[in-house]
Amino acid sequence: GRYGDFGGQYVPELLMPELQRLDQAFQHYQQDPEFQAELTDLLSNYANRPSLLYHAKRMSADLGGAQVYFKREDLNHTGAHKINNVLGQALLAKRMGKKRLIAETGAGQHGVATATVAALFGMACDIYMGKMDTDRQALNVYRMELLGATVHPVTAGSMVLKDAINAALQAWTARADDTAYIMGSATGPHPFPVMVRTYQSVISQESRQQSLDQLGHLPTAVVACVGGGSNAIGSFANYIDDPTVQLIGCEAAGKGSATPLTAATMTCGRPGIFHGMKSLFLQDDAGQIAPVYSISAGLDYPGVGPEHVQLAKTGRAQYVAITDDEAVAAFEYIAKVEGIICAIESAHAVAYVQKLAPTMRPDQSIICTLSGRGDKDVAAIAKYRGVTLNED
Amino acid sequence: GRYGDFGGQYVPELLMPELQRLDQAFQHYQQDPEFQAELTDLLSNYANRPSLLYHAKRMSADLGGAQVYFKREDLNHTGAHKINNVLGQALLAKRMGKKRLIAETGAGQHGVATATVAALFGMACDIYMGKMDTDRQALNVYRMELLGATVHPVTAGSMVLKDAINAALQAWTARADDTAYIMGSATGPHPFPVMVRTYQSVISQESRQQSLDQLGHLPTAVVACVGGGSNAIGSFANYIDDPTVQLIGCEAAGKGSATPLTAATMTCGRPGIFHGMKSLFLQDDAGQIAPVYSISAGLDYPGVGPEHVQLAKTGRAQYVAITDDEAVAAFEYIAKVEGIICAIESAHAVAYVQKLAPTMRPDQSIICTLSGRGDKDVAAIAKYRGVTLNED
């Protein structure tokens, strides 16, 4: 449960017994061939894995340096890497005898993934979402309802993600006997960071083998965006013991990491204790958690998974901050050059590839994870560019 | 170019030379191993083929009859079967030395697929779309523009799909020397129906082999939705010579095939000549093409591909009409039971599976093509159900 000084289980006592049961079950089923076979089957035949390792030839030529490859998590069922983790956690929940899944969601992506798997498993599903977010994301709310989930608009506090987390944790505390909490990122108390890492590491397990098969060698660098950090830790995991492979996480600088309108936790955060873990957080002097900002709802989180903090501290991974401007430009660039509309989250990683590739040789290679597809972001990009889309 | 009495090349003389060049090039590159290898590579490593043949166990159990399998074209890059055909036609255009792609689009799906492949190939792209549709589908217009396409709102006529077709055909006639017309369905003058069939038949080529591998035998029935009929002809093609396999196309009855608000061409259409082909069309006594209606923009077409008419005439395939009500219920059903939000077009096929499966034995099987994903349809379904989604 610890990554150096980071991680841990900083939760109310009422949650501890369930977290311990969860940890035991997780450890147990990691060794259970039948569980692993069923998970592999779900990943292959429902989530659509393995995802492609795509050689972006036009982009490589245009940038004039390293060969750029995209790990295409956007091609998964439901359009993002989220499903890998939800399948793992939900299957574990099913084995633990749970009848109901709980999750919180901000923009709605993790909620949709959770509702999807709940439908597939025939489990009840309750999604907690701040009232501000249910208003802003009415379409995603309806999508979750179509999938059979009950969406609870949370009217407490500032009515956004953190209030939804409070409400969901309380709901879980009240019904942990028949209910599993599905954590959306590599954050929270142990065992969630290690569980999410484990279930997302299929990304680098595949990409490492694909790289050996398609390139004949390991990549020079692996680049992924970091909010809580689940797609990044999954993208890095199987390369951590390959010292030649550079690992680079790209977090959201928002309007700039020197401004208050940022979500660049690794760049600007201080150690703290929040949401069950010791990690880095954007916070004020007293330790109150700061409001954060990024154009990307998926990176708009005041903390980061504890393993990333440790990877940074030991120098095994580097973390860079990418502004809204850079991410939007990268979003547009990859659309025009490769015909791929990627998630604005993923565009933060693409933006760094645009900087990195030209500094490298053509015989070197970068694997950049496209964590999700960007259909959800098209309207926001238009707005960012001042284009008015008046739909009937 | 003929399917019994249907098909042909009913176009203005000015287009004939280019159609003949296209036909020759198509025939030529069908025999060219290098072209075929490049197309296969694009289908695998860009479009994300093969698509899954997914055993819908919960749905099969719930319907209590045949085993239901979904051919998951919704998991392709860009989220629908359209990309298969666009890759084929665009690669052919590239080999023919064209620098520019033209297409018309109604709801925008074919336009997005064409713009995507144009970006990938570094070709110019012009999309014609009725002004009514560019207003209704502003987001899709912006998506095409992000991909580098120029979208031309067509203000002539009733400013919808057929006017966009007129404008696109005229634009093609004017610039056929450097421009290829990318046909979106298995319709139009020869060689388009056979080209589209050929490039979409990868669906049944895969599903036939997957069915032998996964089921151990051929399916009892193959079900697909039919507008122009490209996903259906692709889903049927490799089974046509397997007489034991029932082929069933599902067209859009709209408010009912006995009402004027329908797009059920096979059920209600009469033979006629339109859009370059002899086929069945919804038309008035004089031969004026009728306005058509379906909740599904992708099935909202007054004609149908000529091969389908011949398949119906010879009895090799059956065609059924599915109402809006049935399709919407099927859309909701598959979401709740399988965690799949499919295109409302595809939901017409799912609706028929709901009727067919219970009449069959558990050792029989149905392969139903999910032609696309349904994110695009969520708002329309909400509206259909009277749910108001007020997004900021």
Added chain:
Amino acid sequence: MKTKLTVNFKHEPALLSTVVAGDPNFEQTVSQVVTLAQAGCDLVILAVPFSDPVADGPVVQAADERALKAGTTPAQVFAMVAAIRQQTTMPIVLSAYANLLYQYGYAAFAAKCQALAIGGVIVPDLPLEEQGELQPTLAAQGIALMPQVGTTTTPKRAQAIAAAATGFIEVLATPGQAPTVTSTQPVIAALRAVTELPIVILSETTTVAATELATVADGVVIGSTMVQLIATQSSVLSQLTAMTKALRQALDASHH
């Protein structure tokens, strides 16, 4: 093949005009055609309005819509011709998209043309390869099926079209490019090598352009310009007269 379409136009070079039947209504179409005849037009191409005139530009498309809104049907177009025939013997041909003939029935359509002295038919979406299903039926009634050829049509193809043609042959430029003497000459030469039929050029017209084109052809067809005039002028008949007379004089003057 012999047809009843008299290709000996009254004048040389000949002046042909397109009118969309029923735009804006039955009576005015009749008056317009009669006016054109009186003003010196050699032949009127009466276009049967269609819901989706894919071979036509926006001007004709808009006229078709107005005519359809006025309730115009192929049957009514025949009635218009009957009314016109009361006042003029000027040659009239119909232009109609294939589906309109198909739904009317090819034989019935041919018989009706025969009865009304409609000399021929232009079907914009029926290229050489598809004419076989219609042409014999028309020919049996002595009705011509006039083909179109493009300025970029290969000589070989143009000659194949000419070999099957009856009535006259219409030469079209690529859309967006006005036909010129230079652009039309090659295909006309190829046609002349194999046919005696009159060759006319569709001209988006000024009198100057029409006059120039008439130097290489047997006549010019005034298409959307005429349709546009009908659509936008309030004193349509006098405008038709004025325009036709101006064209007529210019063509006459150019011919020595």
Added chain:
Amino acid sequence: MKTKLTVNFKHEPALLSTVVAGDPNFEQTVSQVVTLAQAGCDLVILAVPFSDPVADGPVVQAADERALKAGTTPAQVFAMVAAIRQQTTMPIVLSAYANLLYQYGYAAFAAKCQALAIGGVIVPDLPLEEQGELQPTLAAQGIALMPQVGTTTTPKRAQAIAAAATGFIEVLATPGQAPTVTSTQPVIAALRAVTELPIVILSETTTVAATELATVADGVVIGSTMVQLIATQSSVLSQLTAMTKALRQALDASHH
């Protein structure tokens, strides 16, 4: 382990109250706590407001927000205690989320508590497994670290918690389920078997409920009910007095 928190409450059963420090402001918090002391409260748990009080329900969360909006910081909370200490010697403990202590510095926090006679600290998000980083530092200053246990906590775990506990032990019901004599008895029995420390129950209170719970515990904590009263009553101090006196009398009467 010895701490300075006097567990010999003034009354038996003891009455403990929660007040969110700074809700609605510095001065009123001071007055509220003094009033509670005067009305018969044995101990006040002064909650340091936090931006994200994940262990608390909506009532405390809203109070935290008001207190933060009023600019309340941990430093100010200490100043409030200093002001309260001018008027009463009633035991005071702080409730603070782990991050607030962590940012203040564990040693500095402990020293400040010691200086202000704050007998102990409750940290709602610091379970047994994580207490090691804080507890020795507090203990070195004689400050108790009071744990919470749930009604569904296993006897084994409850006893492990008790073994490490100082000050008193607070028993909590599962959220949404009011604690009852029946639901709290098993875990209290397990605790009593291994500890002499006072055991109090967090009660979402009516005087009847509090009185009943007091039959199995050494005291009751009035949490969100008190916070809600402060939030909604206009004459807060007299209401606090009235409520506390009513509870006090009920508890006294229940004790023979």
